[in-house]
Amino acid sequence: MGKLYNQLEVIKALRVSPTTVKRWIHYFSEFIPTVRQGDAVMYESGALKLLRRVRTLRNNRYSLKTILSLLEQEGFEKFAPVASPAEDFFTIPEDRPIRTQKPVRLKNKCIAKPEDLKPLVHSFQAVSREFAQIASQIDKLINED
Structure with a gap:
């Protein structure tokens, strides 16, 4: 190498x-x-x-x-991208439509567009699903006693 x-x-x-x-x-x-x-x-x-x-x-x-x-x-070789640890851990499912609000405006200037928020919304959805799984596992552990 x-x-x-x-x-x-x-x-x-x-x-x-x-x-x-x-x-x-x-x-x-x-x-x-x-x-x-x-x-x-x-x-x-x-x-x-x-x-x-x-x-x-x-x-x-x-x-x-x-x-x-x-x-x-010129024949330069192409390589597969290297995923970050977060990308390896969290998959972003496309199972639910994303609802975004209208762009936030400040004195007639748009500071956030809905399409810019989609990756962030997907990340939050993935994290919330992980928390739900953790909560389910904790409930199982608590109920075993």
């Missing part, structure tokens, strides 16, 4: 601003080999190679979309 790098080491190696590297990691995530170590996502040496190629193409004024197709043409 080779050496693994954390995000800070990748940023230092590329000598590009942290926000730019984070945007590239997000945008080109399907091409970036990662390994999970505890809560940290570590990047394999292939990630540095890919991000250096992205830096070169960006310096040559290619758009991110064009770079994406160039990476495919």
Whole structure:
């Protein structure tokens, strides 16, 4: 596998601003080999190679979309995304429709849109189901006596 790098080491190696590297990691995530170590996502040496190629193409004024197709043409391998521990633990079922309120407005400025709240609502639903299961298990333990 080779050496693994954390995000800070990748940023230092590329000598590009942290926000730019984070945007590239997000945008080109399907091409970036990662390994999970505890809560940290570590990047394999292939990630540095890919991000250096992205830096070169960006310096040559290619758009991110064009770079994406160039990476495919150049034969960069695609990888499956690494799920976070929370994503492994909580599944977000689509069994119930989500009801959201109208956007919150503050002096004619919209600060929250219903579609932005859906992931949060799904997370709360998953957590509430977990609490219900815990409560059920506690009830069983209490009633055993």
